[in-house]
Amino acid sequence: MKNELEIIEKAKNGDRKAQVELVLKYEKKVFNLALRMMRDKEDAEDVMQETFLTALRKLHTFEGRSQFFTWLYRITMNISLQKLRDRNKENAMVSLSDPDIESIHGQHLSEWPAFSGRMMSNNDFRKLLDKAIKELPAIYRSVFILRDLEGLSTIETQKLLDLSESNVKVRLMRARFYLRQTLQKHFQENQFNEQ
Numbered sequence: 001m002k003n004e005l006e007i008i009e010k011a012k013n014g015d016r017k018a019q020v021e022l023v024l025k026y027e028k029k030v031f032n033l034a035l036r037m038m039r040d041k042e043d044a045e046d047v048m049q050e051t052f053l054t055a056l057r058k059l060h061t062f063e064g065r066s067q068f069f070t071w072l073y074r075i076t077m078n079i080s081l082q083k084l085r086d087r088n089k090e091n092a093m094v095s096l097s098d099p100d101i102e103s104i105h106g107q108h109l110s111e112w113p114a115f116s117g118r119m120m121s122n123n124d125f126r127k128l129l130d131k132a133i134k135e136l137p138a139i140y141r142s143v144f145i146l147r148d149l150e151g152l153s154t155i156e157t158q159k160l161l162d163l164s165e166s167n168v169k170v171r172l173m174r175a176r177f178y179l180r181q182t183l184q185k186h187f188q189e190n191q192f193n194e195q
Helices: 003-013 016-038 041-057 068-087 119-120 123-135 138-149 154-159 165-190
Strands: none
Touching: 003 016, 016 041, 016 068, 016 138, 041 068, 041 154, 068 138, 068 165, 123 138, 123 165, 138 165, 154 165
């Protein structure tokens, strides 16, 4: 297998075969991230296409200081966030501005709950979770998706979204809190529990 840096250098020099190789290597990962952000297959396909067009156009700016996929992830996130802002301007103007780290001092939110396999395989529950994630403002959704669904570390998320570490933690806390409240309300109303 060819060294990725060699493929990138060839792609930078206009080698179409190398460019196609990069797209094929990462298209599934980019699509999955876009789908988690956009919550719509067609929108995710648009984001994926725009991501690769942007990446190939700006490939000359990739200096190799980070992993290529980290660079591609950031492009995907930026395009997704812009599309979400354009789609729903009021979500971009979240009335609950990010609190200072001091304002959450003393609040304890346990880790995101581990849902049982039975719950996760329940179609109604999955739809509810998808709907709740879709309703999250984009600034919180992006952090939640990267940290809790994609499994990235706080530092990786911080770098990808160009945020401070405390901002990542605050946004994740707020996303988890919102989702927990939404799901608990559903559990209480529908007795959606393990018996």
